[in-house]
Amino acid sequence: MSTTSEAAKPPVANEGIKSASHFLRGSIAREVADPSTGAISEESSQLTKFHGLYLQDDRDVRNALKKAGKEKAFSFMLRVRLPGGRCTPAQWLLLDRLADQVAAPSLRLTTRQTFQFHGVLKANLKPLIRGMHSVLLDSIAACGDVNRNVMAAPNPEHNPLLQQVYEHARAWSEYALPKTRAYHEIWLDDELVAGGEPDHEPMYGATYLPRKFKTGFALPPSNDVDIFSQDLGFIAIVGEDGRLAGYNVTVGGGQGMSHGNDKTYPRLADVLGFISPDQVNAIGEAVLTTQRDFGDRTDRKHARLKYTIADRGLTWFRGEVERRSGVRLAGARRFEFTTIQDPHGWQPCADGTWFYGLHILSGRIKDVPGWPMKTALREIAALHTGDFRLTPSQNLTISGVTATQKPVIEAILEKHGLAQENARGGLRLNALSCVALPTCGLALGESERMLPSLLEKFETVLDGAGLRADAISLRVTGCPNGCARPYLAEIGFVAKAPNKYALYLGASYNGTRLNRLFVPSITPDDAVTLLAPIIQRYALERTAGEGFGDWCDRVILPRDATLHSVGTKALEPVISTALVGGAA
Numbered sequence: 062m063s064t065t066s067e068a069a070k071p072p073v074a075n076e077g078i079k080s081a082s083h084f085l086r087g088s089i090a091r092e093v094a095d096p097s098t099g100a101i102s103e104e105s106s107q108l109t110k111f112h113g114l115y116l117q118d119d120r121d122v123r124n125a126l127k128k129a130g131k132e133k134a135f136s137f138m139l140r141v142r143l144p145g146g147r148c149t150p151a152q153w154l155l156l157d158r159l160a161d162q163v164a165a166p167s168l169r170l171t172t173r174q175t176f177q178f179h180g181v182l183k184a185n186l187k188p189l190i191r192g193m194h195s196v197l198l199d200s201i202a203a204c205g206d207v208n209r210n211v212m213a214a215p216n217p218e219h220n221p222l223l224q225q226v227y228e229h230a231r232a233w234s235e236y237a238l239p240k241t242r243a244y245h246e247i248w249l250d251d252e253l254v255a256g257g258e259p260d261h262e263p264m265y266g267a268t269y270l271p272r273k274f275k276t277g278f279a280l281p282p283s284n285d286v287d288i289f290s291q292d293l294g295f296i297a298i299v300g301e302d303g304r305l306a307g308y309n310v311t312v313g314g315g316q317g318m319s320h321g322n323d324k325t326y327p328r329l330a331d332v333l334g335f336i337s338p339d340q341v342n343a344i345g346e347a348v349l350t351t352q353r354d355f356g357d358r359t360d361r362k363h364a365r366l367k368y369t370i371a372d373r374g375l376t377w378f379r380g381e382v383e384r385r386s387g388v389r390l391a392g393a394r395r396f397e398f399t400t401i402q403d404p405h406g407w408q409p410c411a412d413g414t415w416f417y418g419l420h421i422l423s424g425r426i427k428d429v430p431g432w433p434m435k436t437a438l439r440e441i442a443a444l445h446t447g448d449f450r451l452t453p454s455q456n457l458t459i460s461g462v463t464a465t466q467k468p469v470i471e472a473i474l475e476k477h478g479l480a481q482e483n484a485r486g487g488l489r490l491n492a493l494s495c496v497a498l499p500t501c502g503l504a505l506g507e508s509e510r511m512l513p514s515l516l517e518k519f520e521t522v523l524d525g526a527g528l529r530a531d532a533i534s535l536r537v538t539g540c541p542n543g544c545a546r547p548y549l550a551e552i553g554f555v556a557k558a559p560n561k562y563a564l565y566l567g568a569s570y571n572g573t574r575l576n577r578l579f580v581p582s583i584t585p586d587d588a589v590t591l592l593a594p595i596i597q598r599y600a601l602e603r604t605a606g607e608g609f610g611d612w613c614d615r616v617i618l619p620r621d622a623t624l625h626s627v628g629t630k631a632l633e634p635v636i637s638t639a640l641v642g643g644a645a
Contacts, residue, residue: 070359070360071359072358072359073358073359073360073361075107075206075361076268076358078104078107078108079107079108079206079267079268079269080267080268082108083243083260084239084241084243084260084262084267085108085111085112085239085241085243085244086108086241086243086246086247087104087105087108088102088104088105089101089105089108089109089112089243089247090246090247092105093183093186093187093247096184098132098135099132099133099134099135099136099182099183100116100132100133100135100183101116101183109137110204110205110206111201111202111204111205111206111207111239111243111269112200112201112204112205112243112244112247112248113139113140113141113142113199113200113201113202113203113204114137114138114139114140114186114200114204115137115138115140115204116135116137117135117136117137117138117179117500117501117502118133118134118135118136118500118502119133119134119136119499119500120498120499120500120502120504121498121499122134135182135183136179136180136181136182136183136500137181137182137183137186138177138178138179138181138500139164139177139178139181139186139189139190139200139203140171140173140175140176140177140200140203140204140210141156141175141176141177141178141193141198141199141200141203141210142175142198142199142200142201142202142203142210142234143174143175143176143198143210143451144210144211144213144230144231144233144234144235145174145211145212145213145214145215145227145230145231145278145450146174146175146212146213146215146450146451146452146453147215147227147448147449147450147451148176148448148449148450148451149196149448149449150442150443150445150446150447150448150449151196152196152197152198153438153439153442153449154439154442154443155192155193155195155196155198156168156176156193156198157435157438157439157442158192159178159188159189159192159193160178162188163181163182163185163188163189163192164178164179164180164181164185164189165178165179165180165181166427166428166435167179167425167426167427167435168426168427168435169423169424169425169426169496170421170424170425170426170451170452170455170456170457171424171451171455172424172453172454172455172493172495172544172545172546173209173210173212173275173453174210174212174213174215174286174451174452174453175203175210175451176451177496179496179500180500186248187248190248190249191248191249194248194249199244200244201238201239201244202237202238202239204273205269205273206269206270206271206272206273206274207237207239207265207269207270207273207274208233208234208237208238208274208275208276208345208349209273209274209275209276210234211230211231211233211234211237211276211277211278212230212275212276212277212278212286212291212453213226213227213230213231213277213278213279213286214226214227214278214279214280214283214285214286215285215403215450215451215452215453215458215460216404216408216410216416216450216458216460219404219408219410219411219416220280220411221411222280222297222299222304222305223280225297225305225338226278226280226295226297226305227278229278229295229338229341230276230278230295232341232342233276233341233342233345234276236342236345236346237264237276237345237346237349239262239265239269240260240261240262240263240264241260241262242260243260264346264349264350264353265353266353268358269353270349270352270353270356271352271353271356271357271358271361271364271365272356272361272364272365272366273292273365274292274293274349274352274366275290275291275292275293275315276291276292276293276294276295276345277290277291277293277294277295277453278294278295278297278308279294279295279296279297279398280296280297280299281296281297281396281397281398281399282397282398282399282400283398283399283400283401284398284400284401284571284572284573285400285401285402285403285452285453285454286453287401287453287546287549287572288311288314288330288398288572289311289314289329289330289549289572289573290314290315290316290329290330290546290549290572291311291314291330292312292313292314292315292330292348292352292365292366292367293310293311293312293345293348293349293366294310294311294312294314294330295308295309295310295311295341296308296309296310296311296332296396298335298394298396305338306337306394307335307336307337307338307340307394308335308336308338308341309332309333309334309335309393309394309396310332310333310334310335310336310344310348310390311330311331311332311333312330312331312333312348312366312370312375312378312382313328313330313331313366313367313369313370313371313375313378314328314329314330314367315327315328315365315366315367315543316542316543316544316546316547316548316549317365317541317542317543318541318542318543318548319362319541320541320555320557320563322362324362324363325362325363327543327548327549327575328367328371328575329573329574329575330367331370331375332393333375333378333379333382333390333393334379334390334391334392334393335390335391335392335393335394336388336390336391340386340388343386343387343388344382344386344388344390346385346386347381347382347383347385347386347388348366348382350385351369351378351381351382351385352366352369355369355373355381356368356369357369398571398572398573399571400532400570400571401454401491401534401570401571401572402454402487402490402491402532403418403420403452403454403456403458403490404418404458405418405419405420405456405483405490406418406480406483407467407471410460410461413464414447414460414461414462414463414464415462415463415464415467416447416450416458416459416460416461416462417458417459417462417470417471417474418452418456418457418458418483419456419457419458419459419474419479419482419483420456420482420483420485420489420490421434421455421456421457421482422455422482422489422492422512422513422516423455423493423494423509423512424455424456425509426438426457431478432477432478433477434477434479436477437473437474437476437477437479438457440473440477441459441470441473441474444466444469444470445459445461445462445466445470446461446463446466447459447460447461447462447463447466448460448461454491454493455493485520486520486523486529486530487528487529487530487531487532487533488516488519488520488523488529488531488533488535489516489520490532491532491533491534491535492512492516492534492535492536492537493534493535493536493537493545493546493547493550494508494509494512494536494537494538494545495508495509495537495538495539495544495545496508496509496539497509497510497538497539497540497556498510498539501539501540503539503540503542504539504540504556505539505540505556505557505558505559506539506540506556506557506558506559506560506561506562507539507556507559507560508537508538508539508545508556509537511537511585512537514585515535515537515554515585515589516535518585518586518589519535519589519592522589522592522593522596522597523596525593525597526596526597526599526600527600528596528599528600531609532570532608533551533552533570533608533609533610534549534550534551534552534568534570534610535550535551535552535553535554536549536550536552536553536554537553537554537555537556537562538554538555538556539556540555540556541555541563543555547565548565548568548575548576549568549572549575549576550565550568550576550610551566551567551568551569551570551576551608551609551610551613552564552565552566552592552609553565553566553568553576554585554588557581557582558582560584560585561582561583561584562582562583562584562585562588563578563580563581563582563583564578564579564580564583564588564591565577565578565579566579566610566613566617566618567579567610567611567613567614567617567618568610569608569610569611569614570608570609570610570611574610574614576610577614577618579617579618595613595617596609598616599612599613602616
């Protein structure tokens with residue numbers, strides 16, 4: 062519980078910005094129309110997040126521009142709202158074209174199962190958003206202190222139950238949208254009808270939530286959405302008759318933390334109880350409004366739902382949710398997760414169609430010599446009669462492929478060499494990264510740009526240990542905010558400075574246990590050197606079916622394993638003891 066002194070603290074500046082914004086309008090329209098600068102004010106940049114936009118600049122050229130007395134190379138990142146990751150071929154073709162015309166030419170698939178555009182100049186924001194609107198896409202509430210893009214298992218055709226789960230995810234996404242017309246007025250030039258009803262946010266209020274809010278839906282045995290990382294989660298439970306019986310509700314997950322601040326930490330969600338399928342929106346609203354009313358608005362580092370529950374207790378929180386929803390939560394039902402990995406290659410579906418799972422490292426879709434992925438997917442979208450599904454692991458499935466279309470799409474994949482990525486090994490297929498440098502303003506180090514070389518080095522080690530095909534999760538982020546969910550990785554790298562990372566080990570592969578700090582600061586090369594003998598030991602000593610994270614948790618991490626001084630010399634005794642079977 063908060064102390065009296067904490068309760069007396071004034072709200073953070075963001076709260077005043079939201080309150081004075083006239084329901085997220087502020088001065089965005091005027092500032093976007095100003096051609097004298099590529100930027101907008103700090104106040105407006107806080108509000109545009111609710112519209113799915115982040116102001117960024119190219120940090121690779123920041124110093125050179127400063128020396129030349131020029132403005133930073135400002136641009137915007139736009140995130141699309143795409144519940145469940147479902148995208149039609151027509152939408153794909155339009156987004157592909159918009160990337161070429163008004164943004165950086167690549168598309169990026171995110172760890173929240175949607176698209177991001179990067180490098181969007183201020184003058185191109187309206188053309189981009191209007192283009193998206195023409196195919197029924199938007200970026201409303203893709204960022205900001207609201208319920209963000211809702212995640213769900215990406216392949217409903219694979220299992221009829223998944224279609225029901227997807228529909229519930231989409232319905233919750235629509236239900237939890239902000240009601241303000243600000244987005245339509247600013248970006249689509251909708252006029253506010255004179256004498257019309259004033260804006261009202263029955264779920265959010267004038268100051269919305271204290272912090273971002275994330276929701277996911279999962280169907281065991283796959284935990285592809287990392288359900289325990291979500292503020293609000295729904296775990297589908299299948300009854301004895303094979304039908305959807307309802308959901309176990311989870312609350313209070315979150316990945317973000319700050320280096321050196323022990324009051325911030327990643328947290329796994331708690332299982333709150335069981336509900337029937339028709340109670341999803343009522344429970345979702347009750348969880349969201351409880352956080353709205355009791356979340357910390359005085360400290361944004363303490364403002365996520367995970368801290369509200371940690372401070373007040375799960376019993377109190379359950380009671381508040383039941384009171385608000387009118388729903389009595391039943392006891393949680395049994396479930397088991399076994400994997401997080403997306404299915405790759407051709408997969409048959411229950412409705413007689415096929416889908417093709419395509420691994421895309423870091424979700425980056427672009428054409429490079431010998432690897433024209435963007436062109437290949439454009440060719441497929443031009444003839445595909447099914448749809449595309451973005452996955453929580455930054456991959457793509459080409460879904461609803463008929464028996465007639467299958468050989469045609471297969472020929473396009475072969476012609477452009479796209480199938481080769483699916484055969485690169487279990488570590489690569491389970492790797493995630495955030496964008497980080499050069500565009501993310503929070504990045505302390507590299508992530509997406511360093512992942513390929515990091516994987517190549519680890520794959521050499523895995524080859525030597527006979528583990529190339531084994532599924533091991535590795536995740537890299539450029540800062541501790543955790544966008545690529547690094548604290549749920551068996552091997553996690555979290556940047557602290559250029560070429561310096563905190564190294565984490567020991568999460569459960571199925572996403573049900575957090576990892577732990579192993580080395581506070583280490584270079585990627587030294588990390589590979591350090592982990593090589595540990596990986597070799599794992600290959601020799603593991604029990605049947607034991608994952609790398611589970612083995613590390615059992616054998617390496619129970620001892621005081623954190624290294625406080627890591628350099629070449631400091632690594633030698635650690636490597637020596639690891640090789641002979643001592644504690645690392």
